[in-house]
Each structure stands twice: as structure tokens, then as C-alpha cells.
Amino acid sequence: GCSATPAENGTPTTEESNPTEEKEAPEEKETSTEEAAKPSASDLKVGMVTDAGTIDDKSFNQGTWEGILRAGEELGIQTNYLKPAGQTEADYLKEIGNLYDTGYKFIVTPGYKFETAIYKSQTKYEDAKFVILDGAPHSGDNAYDVKDNTVAIYFAEHQSGFVAGVATALELKEGALGFIGGMEIPAVQKFNWGFQQGVAYANTNLGTNMTIEESNVVYQGSFDNVPAGQQLAAQMFDKGVKAIFCAAGGVGVGAIKEGVERNKQGKEAWIIGVDTDQYAEGFYDADNTKSCILTSAVKRIDNASYDMIQAELNGEFPGGQTLTFDITTDGVGIPVENPNLSDETIKTVADVVQQMKDGKITVADNGEGLIK
């Protein structure tokens, strides 16, 4: 259920605030050797190891996988994924090893949980390429060290949340909003913080009047407790909340379900989706035309994995770098199509996005002065 629009432009910028200043010299050496050993599409085998969730979590893992699949179709490479038994470094290393030993030498791993595993792997399997999303390799001491066969990719979730927040505020003008997060992990938190800043921005600059109560911002504590998601959403709606921003995997599923049911009953209940465009998850009429998903705070994980594979095939694998997919490269934001947003909302949002790209609006990626 993800309306994948092809990436506008694949090459993202290198973030300035990069913890590791990348070394130019090896960069060249790397790329030159790359040219030499430029793999042809057919013999590149791209493998993925899933994070906690399943491959079809309608969110993080799925996004990554869809990017790889798209690459598989459009660029004609072999793809495969493995689901580790547990979530320990050992489990991850084991599956990475399994991929490597079966010839998958381009390995994509979504989630900061892979940081230490990739740290070990990038030295252990020097002839393999690694892409880690939402994190960067380190040995457990947070001293990041991205080797030349590895790319670390971050997303500016806060910007994504910000845009979604602005859009929501503009569309609903006034009323209460809520946030349901899964576990209190950086990505989820940044969505939350960005969303709040976006709403605040709209209130001060765009004349909306949305409120977010402390008790309506919760981290449920898991990504899989579906009933809890529904019940939390129900409580918020009953307390007069108009729209809930869900960055919570399976918990969000429950919330969306509640949104759908309320709309079927003719009540107003909006959900703001996350990661991918979740519009299709929220259909509540027979012929799938109306959805309770107001919009989604998207982060184009699929583009990330796709672009890296493409780069590899072009011999431009940006090894050793730490990239950030942000608003400037449309790595984050809201979906291109938003049937539930009025045209002027879309117009205003587009304008805000432009200002963000121009650096006129900056969004903080920390929770200072914000709720939770």
C-alpha cells in the first residue's frame, strides 16, 4: 500500500554535521577501484536483514525491502532477505554472514540496532558493501567509524513530522491533536518533535489554532500491541482529539482501525500515517475512495536502498560517507498525492517545504521545550 513515486534525484547531499569527517584520499582510491570492479547488474546480489519487525511491517523493513525489490525489477539484480531469530548483535552477524556466504555481497540493514554488527562486518567482509539506515557503525562506544565499503544513512524524521504537522494544522484549522509512538527510539521521537514544531509553526505563522495536550502524547512501549493502539486512539478521540499522528508500527495499525470504524460511524477521526504513504490503509467505504488517513509523514526509505544499489551499479557507491536523506532531496516529507488535503493546504505546505529547503525554516531534531 505505498504509492511509490520514483526518486527525483538520487544523489543526496553529505550532511555537514557528520560525526566523522570523511577522508578524501581513500574516497578516490575506493571509487577508482570501484570503476575497475564495476559490477554488472546481473551478478550483483543484494541482501537485506530485517530489523525487529517483519518484512511486511507496512513501515520500516517493508520500505527498505520495496526499494530493493524496485531495484530488482528496474535494474535486474538478485534480491533476498533474512529475518534474524533474535535481535542481538550475534543474530544480526549470523544472518549477514549467511548472506555473504551465499554470494550476497551488497547488504542493506534497516535500523540503528545494526550499528555494532555492521561495525564488525565492514572489516570482516571487506569485499562486501554495506548500507545501514538510521544509524552508523560503531563498536558500542558511539565513536562512529564508517569504513569505505559502508554507507550510513540517516533521515530527517523531524522535518517529515514538521511538514505533516503543518499540513494537519492547515487542514483542520483548530482543535486538539494527539501522538501515539511505539517505543521511545530516536526515529519515533524525532517524528514526534518535528510534528509538534510543525503544529506550533502553523499556529503562530499560518493562523491555525491547534492544541496538543501533554496526556495526548504517548509512547505505547511496543510496536506490536494492536489492541492497545485501537484503545489509545479511541480514548484520544473520545477526549475530543481530531487527528492522531501514529509512529508506532502495529500499534498504529490498531489506531488506524479505530479511525476507520469511527468514520464508518460518520464521526470525525483522522490519522496521520508514518514512514510510507499509508493512505490505502485507511479506506472506510466499500469502493475504497475515502480514507481516514489525512496525510503521512513519509521517509523515503525505499529511495535510500534503491539509490544506493543504483549508485553501486554506476560505480558511484559513496562508501565511507554518512548521508542524511532530508527535505532538500525529498528524502522526507509528505506524499505527493494527498486526496484528503485541500488544494490551498497543499499549496501552503509546498511553500513551507520550499522555505525549509532554502533554510529559511529550520527544525530542531531534539525535544527541548516540547512534550516528551
Add this chain to the structure above:
Amino acid sequence: MHRYKKLIVSLISIFLGLLVGTLFMMVTGHNPISGFIYLVQGGLKSVERVGNTIATATPLILTGLSVAFAFRTGLFNIGAPGQMLFGGFCATAIGLTFPTLPAFILVPIMVITGMLGGAVWGIVPGLLKAKFNVHEVVSSIMMNWIANWVVYYAVKARFTGTMETESKLLTPNATLHANWISNLFQGSYINLGIFIAILAVIIIAFILNKTTFGYQLKSVGFNRYAAEYAGISVNKNIILSMMIAGGLAGLAGVVQYAGNANCIQLGVIPSQGFDGIAVALLGANTPIGSLLAALFFGLLYSGRGFMTAATKIPPEIADTIIATIIYFAATSVLIESWLDRIIKKRHEKRLDVKTNNQLETQKEDE
């Protein structure tokens, strides 16, 4: 004779389980032969993989031992996951609180606290069973969830590190890692935990077969009324048994979280706890049996990823095989009776001779 019979039963169960696995592979259009070949290769192909297989098996040995031990006292310890989690948490907590202590002091303390933590979690169902005759299955299931949330909030409150879903990472001196052994296995993550497991197997086997304590426990397990009649305190033994079972599961937690891993994940109930049931069953509830069964499952678990990578057979096939094996182990009655018939045939003759003699002596009476 009995041992021997049990062994055959287990082997037949395994065979049937693999058979069912084969069927599923074929039905879903995969080639079972290559499937199994890759499965085994994945577990044993290289020295490193052998090491990983052993490491995977290590916590299973201990949870299996835990379940088996309780079983010998007539208790079904389905609470191993909770005990493992809580024990592992206690050990990790120590490790994170005193990171500066030298390993040779810190690690033993962690091992002991882990064991105690598990024991504490195991005692509760034991007490409820002994004092109120609450079925240990239900109570230990509740204890599993309680453990999950208690650990969740305890870690969040005191031990969160950079990753919000995990505790702080243990420093190397606070883990069972040892370079010499992982180098021995070409960088496998195998660790000293395996020695703890083997030691536990030996000790438990010794307790069960050679000591008066084991005699008591088994008496209670086989026939609590006879035990009571003979002056053996049933309640005391039930509690002790659950405590030890919990302790073993706690050790599993130590080798898992401070050996195979170096931190605790939030909101994850360790699957090794449940697999312990399977291990114990397949191991006929004997320590040695648990050891072997654990190694077998370890092979399946560490091999399946390789299989999936090479053949795209969904990894769930491994769990399906295991579950099927358990079912057949549970219904071993069928296999046993079949074996009995064979054994009987062999004994028939001798029996006949005996009975004839008895009849003669009676005739003389008359």
C-alpha cells in the same frame, strides 16, 4: 534398556519431524534435498559456523535442563522464558552497575546473581503450587509477562543507553566473551557460556542420579503420595525443584544476555525459554538428552538462515519441523508401545519357562 528405548523414540520423532518438513518443502515447491543440505551446511560448514551453532545451543541447553529438571519432579516449567529474562536482567544490572570491577570478580558475581534472579522467579509458581495447589502452568505464564514488564521498566528507569530499545551495552570485562575461544573458532561469537552449560548438565545429572536429594525429587515426581507416605516433604521438594529450575533458566539468561549478546532488549520475551520445553521433551527429560537435543536445535536454528539465503525456503520451516518433532515426542506412546511389542517378543520365551516352573511347583503342593 529404558534409556535405550527413549533414545529410539526421540530419534524416530526427529525423523518424522524432518519427514513432515520435507513434505512442506515439496508442497511449497522447494527442493527438500538441497534445503536440508544447506540447512546442515549453514550449521557446520566452517569452524566459525560450528562455533556459532554451539553458541546458539548454549542457552537452549540450560533452558532445556531447567524444564527437564522440573519435569522429573512432576512439574511443567513453562515459565523458563520469564526466569531467563529476569535472571539475565539481574546479571546485566550488576554488570552495568560495577563496570570497573575486573572480570574474574565481576563475571562470577553476575553468574551467581543471574542464577538467583531466575531462582526467585521460579520460586513463585513453586510456592503457589505447594501452598495453594495453583497449577504451575498458568502461574508461570503470568510470571513470564510480569517479568517482561518489570524488566522493561526497570531497564528504562536505570540502564538505558544510546539505544532506547536496549539496555546499555555491557563492557567486555562484564561478559562471557573470551578472545581465545572465539579465535579458536575463527571469530565465532561462541563464549565461556558453553562451559557453564556443560558444567550444569554434569551437576544436574549427578544430582538426579547419585544423590539422596535427587532421589527425593524423583520420588515426588513419580508419586507424590508415596513420597509423602515415606516422610519426604512434597511441598519442600516442589519449591526447591522450581527454584533450581528457575536458577538454571536464570543461567540461560546470563549466557544469552552476557554471552551471546551484551545487553537486554526491551519488550522481548526470549524464545529460548519456550524452546527449552522442546529440548527437554526431545531429550527425554534427561540432562544428557537435553544437551544433545539442544545441539540439534542449535543446528537447525543457525542453519536455517543459510538455507533461506540459498534457497528462499521460509525460515519458519525450521520452527515447523521443531513443533512437529515435539508433537511426535508427546505422542511417543504410539512408538513406545510398538517398541514394547518388539521387546516382548524377545522376552516371551524366558517368561514361558518361568510360568511353567511355577505351575509345576503348584502341582507338587496339591
Add this chain to the structure above:
Amino acid sequence: MDYVIEMLGIRKEFPGIVANDNITLQLAQGEIHALLGENGAGKSTLMSMLFGMYQPDRGSIKLNGKEVKITNPNVATALGIGMVHQHFKLVHNFTTTENIILGIEPKKCGGLILDIEKAAKRVAQLSEKYGLNIDPYAKIEDISVGMQQRVEIMKMLYRNADILIFDEPTAVLTPQEIEDLMEIMRGLIKEGKSIIIITHKLKEIKAVADRCTVIRRGKYIGTVNVKETSEAEMAKMMVGRNVSFKVDKVDATPGETILKVENLSVLNNKKVLGLKNFSVEVRAGEIVGIAGVEGNGQTELVEAITGLRKSESGKIFIRKRDITHLPIHKRIESGIAHIPEDRQKRGLVLDYTVEENMILERFNKAPFAKNGLLNYDAISKYAQKIVDAFDVRAGQGCSTLARSLSGGNQQKAIIGREIELNPDLLIAVQPTRGLDVGSIEYIHKRLIDQRDKGKAVLLVSLELDEILNVSDRIVVINNGERIGTVDAQDTNENEIGLMMAGVKGDVKHA
């Protein structure tokens, strides 16, 4: 004469034993036919086949001359055959009516709802007609054993059975209740029914039966007319040799008091007083028998003394030492040994070998244990000694699983173990239940040896003969109360029977 039932050449095997081997039994219309045999002879098995619970391996069953296949109890019921089982088949928390109609429930509202009322009415009528006085709405767990048996009888009558089978109906009754039962039987005969009664009590056969078929160790011995046959003759047929009914023993020479029970009160499983301030003394060198009908407080008494059950009030002394609140193992150390009522539930760990069972109470004492470790050599030596001394027959000797021992051998093993404890007080509960005469004589001898060694013995048994033959003094218990004490020499069945029924006997020679 014409037979309603003919069982011809019946054979039935069970794993490890031939329970019935070519047995013939012919039941004439309107007669009471006794089936006589020792425990384990195969009586119940034979009747179970007539009632369709087992299928014969060989042989045929004829009803009124034509052959029938009785594949299950329903068929038997349809054929008018009913059976009161040795162990009652009643659901404890159902009412009498529910138990009676189970399997043939009447329905109302087009078969949608049970018609209990209708059934209850019918039960009331029948119980009126045959004088069973059954309360249709009483719960089984609340009524007496005698009443439960009458419910079992009512089951048959309710199903209009004409051929009634009673499997050891008297084992659980007082002599008076037995009298009533026989009255009921005679009444039934008048109503045109025919009866088979299983028993190994010759007196009863003499009292009611017309003819008697004897089987021994699963083999058919013969059928005799009761009038023309003496008890001794029947006994010889049953056992295969002359049996001495009296156990020969010298007079007791009681010494100091070993066991002293003072005003003991104990709750039974229903949490009401099963034993009411009961007192008894057992002195060194005497055997005291506790006579009473099953479920009148014997179990509570024994379990209170051995510590399996806690006592509400009163005191228990062993040699003046108060053991009322000691844990079980302390009591064992203080010199109590106990041959339990249920050998398989309490007496043995069936999954242990014989030798492991032989040290059940002493596993942690030297020489069997040294600082926590078991010493298997010592254990097998000890076990071997017992097995030889008490001639326990087991397949692979001491390393046989207790489970695969025959009932009798299991019992012998237990008795050996307990006597080897060399206790000051030996409590023997139903020591010979389910044993052949040989074993019975042997065990009685052992009890008396124990007495003659100057030890105290407390014998609890439902078999009056056993009580009368073995004990020196007899304490009669009824409904948890001590009715009286009599001297074994100068009393008789009737006196004790009356007392067992609760009639206070004179305590002159106590």
C-alpha cells in the same frame, strides 16, 4: 432345566496373564447363582464380559438358548442384563437420579430438555416397591456406601434388567446391611429376576445362593448345589487344597504400652469429623484389630497416627512420647511402620525399581546414603535380602520396575520393607487385600511373628475373619466412634457385627 444365561468355554487374556481360561457358567431362571473364587481368580473379568465391557477372546454366550454378541454395556442392558460393579460406577457430584438415568435419559419438550422430574418419580416408585428408600435428589458424595450400592441396584431395576449381577456386593456392608441386601435379593427373585453374585465369602453363599460355580486362577473348577456342599468342600475347590481357617498362635503376653491414642478427632475429606474423640492403646506383644465397615474412620485414624493427616484435637503417644505434631519422617524414626491401604497409590513408586522402593523411608540413612550420596551396593544388598526373605517374585529381580510386579508381589515387597524397619509399632491396613490364600497365610504368620518378637501391631481390616483370626484384642469402630473393645478369644461375628452396625456392645472383657 432351562438356562437364561450360558457362558461356554470363555477365555480372556490380559497383557501378562490369562484372566479366564475356558470357563463355563450356566444361570437358571429364578435362581441366585454364586461365583466363587480367590482374589484375582477372574470373577470380575468373566462378569465384565457378560456385561459387555470386555469381549471374550474365545467361547460363546447364550441368552435363553440363542447365542448373543454383547459388544458393549448398552447391548447387555437391552438384553435385560444389569450389573453392580465391585467398584461403584457413580459420578460423585451428580444426584442419585442423574446417576441412575445416565445413558438412558428421558427427555421432554420434543427431546430438547432432560426430564429429571419424570425420572425422579419413577425412581421413587421403584425404591418404594423394592424397599430401597433412595432419595432421588441426594448427591452421591453425601450418601452412605450402603445407599450408594442401592443406587447401583436401582440402576439395574430402572433399566428393567431381569438378570442381575452383583460383584462382591457385601465387601462394603455391615452384617446387618448384608442381611437387608439378601432380603432385597430374595424379593427380586420373587419378582422373577435371576441373580449372579460374586463373592469369596462362603457363609454368604450358604445363606442365599442356590448353586455355586467355582473358578481358580482363571480356570473352571466346577458347579455345585449349595445345599449339598459344605463350606470346607467349596473352600477346597476355590483354593485347590485344604485350608485351615484358624491361624494357630500362642497367647499374647502384652508388655508396656507402645501406642496411646487419646480422644483423637480428625477431619475427613469432606471436612467433617471422620474420627470423633477416639481412644485406643496398643501394647508391646499384642495385635489390636480395628473392626469396622469401610469408611467409618479407619483411614482417618491411621493417617492421623502416621502423620498423613493432621488431627483436630486429642493426643498420640509412642512410648509416652507425644508425636501428635511431629512430621512424618520423625514419626517413622520414632518406630512406626505402616503397610498402607492402597499399595499402588501410597506404598510404592511404581516407576522405581524394587530396590529403589525398598529404601523409600531410609534412603538418607547410613549405609544407604553417605553425606548426601546414594550407595547402590548397600541398597541392592538390602533389597535382595528382603526379596529373598519375603519371596517377592519379580522378572529381573531387584532391578525390576515395581510397576510390573503382580499385586500380591507388590504387597509382599511392601510388607517386607516395613517389617525390615523393625518398628516398635506396625500398622497394617488391609494387608492381604487382593492376595491368594498362600500369601495370606504367610503374611498373617509374619504379623504374629512380629507380635511374638514383643512388638506392637495395629491391624485394620474389612475382613472380619482376618480380624478375628489374627488379633488379640478387637476395637470396633463405627461412624468414627469407638463402639467397644472385645477379646478375640471370646467373641463371635454376630457380636462384632452388631457393634460394627453401631449397637454399643458390652465392654466387659476389654
Add this chain to the structure above:
Amino acid sequence: MWETLVQIFPYAIALTIPLLITALGALYCERSGVVNIGLDGFMIIGSFSCALTIVSVEKFFPGSNLAVWLGLLVSLIVGGIFSLLHAFASINLSANQVISGTAINMMAGSLTLFLARNITGSGTIRVQGFTKFDMPVLSQIPIIGDLFFKNTYITTWVALIIILFTCYLLYKTRFGLRLRSCGENPHASDAAGINVYKMRYIGVIISGALGSLGGAIYLVTFAGEFNGTVGGFGFLALAALIFGQWRPLAILAATLFFGTAWTISNVSDVLPQLQAIPPVCLKIFPYVMTLIALVVFSKSSQAPKASGEPFSHSER
């Protein structure tokens, strides 16, 4: 607080229903003398078969709930069939019923995922389930209406029918009498010419079917997607059975209690009234209460006497 309760209660009931139906199934099973701790497995099977049915047939019934109803029906049947595994093990082979149940749990979890991946290519199956509605007239009744008749799922009323029917079946019919006798004293039933094996098979099959239905309802009411688990509801149902002392109405009370406790602990984060209580207490509340309940009721346990005991025709 009151309006919070009014708001929570319908969701508590929604949570209760799958528990209730599953526990009722287990009731039949244990009353017939077979212990069934495979409930969780049966629920998973149900949620899987229901989900699969819905996604494969919903295109034929656009804009109606028929697909969902069909899913429930299928889950009922599949669960019944799957339960034969447990029946065969525990009735014919007199295997250890607890272990057999455990095997069922393990098998259900892995097998359904395996099949889901092979059939749909995905380990999770999202479905459109039922929607809540307000009972036309009844919901207008002052207090009762708010609590019971607002925001109810149709399945709630199905469940109530099932429980009423269960009471009637167990205590008023020939079948009930026979079933209960098999759980109390199978030898008595045997002697009365009742086929104990058959009755126990029926018991287990009903339990499998209802457990499976429970899982399906879990899916179509609040879960919304199959993902290989039912959040341990099967085990809660087992606890509820014991908590409810093997009596239908008591079980209703027990499950309702669990449902409410769970809901409260779920929504505690957004209830200002509960902010004072440390979250961990709220989260473990249902489980601790279960333990306490088990202790309280252990004294007066009404467990069927022969439950868990293999019955063999030949033994006396």
C-alpha cells in the same frame, strides 16, 4: 471518572469476547476430561484461516460483511479439524495432554506464518473487519445503554448467544449430562454405555472450533491483521477458565474482569486519573490479579475430577 469508564467499557467488552468464546470452548474440553493448553494455538489458527478467507473472497462481496462472516465460519471449521491433532494425542494415545497442547501452540505459531508467507507472500494479513455500532433502541437506556449497547460489535451478541446456549447444553440436555459425567468419572459413563472416547472427541473439537472462532473474532474486531500471534490471549482464556471455576457464567465474569483490567492498563497512558500510578503496576495488573485470583479460588477448586486423566476402556 464515570465518562472515562463509559468510554472504556465498550472496548473492555470487545477485548472480553474472544477470551470468553475461547474459554467456553476450553470449558467443553475440560468438562469432557481433556485439558487443553493449546488454546493460544487454536486462536492463532483461527485468526489465520479467517484472515486468509476474507482476503480471498472479499472481492466477491463488495460493501458487505459477508466475507467476514464467511471467515468466521471457516475458522470454526478449520479449528475443529486442527483440534483432531490434540484429540488423537490425548484420547487415543493417552499422551501427556499438557505437552500435546504445548506442541499445538508451537505448531500453530510457526505453521501459520509459514503458510501465510507461501500463500500470500507476506507474514501479516490485513483485513477489514466488523465496525462498532449502537444498538438502535437499547443504547438510549440511561446507564446500561452507555455501558453495554453503545459501540458494540455484532460478535458480542453472537458470543452471548453462545454462552446462553452453553448453559442450556451443559445443564439441561442429555448431551450435557453425558459430557460432564465423562469429565468426572469416565468409568461410570463407560458402564452406562456412553462412548467416552466419542464424548471427549466432541469436547476437544468444540474447544478447537470455539478457540479458533475466538481468534477470528480477535482479528475482525480489534486486531485487524493476522501476524502469527494473538498476544497470549489463549493463556489468559485458560486462566479465566480456572478463575471462573469451570462454570459458564463465572467464566463470563472472569473474562470481563480480564478485559477491563487489560483495557485499563492499555489506555492508562492517556488517563490523567492514572498518571499517579507507576506504569509498571498498571501493566502487570492483569497478571498479578490472575495469580491472586488463582490463589483465592484454589481452595474451592471445582475442577472436573477426571480432567487431564487419560481414559482407557480396559482399565478398571
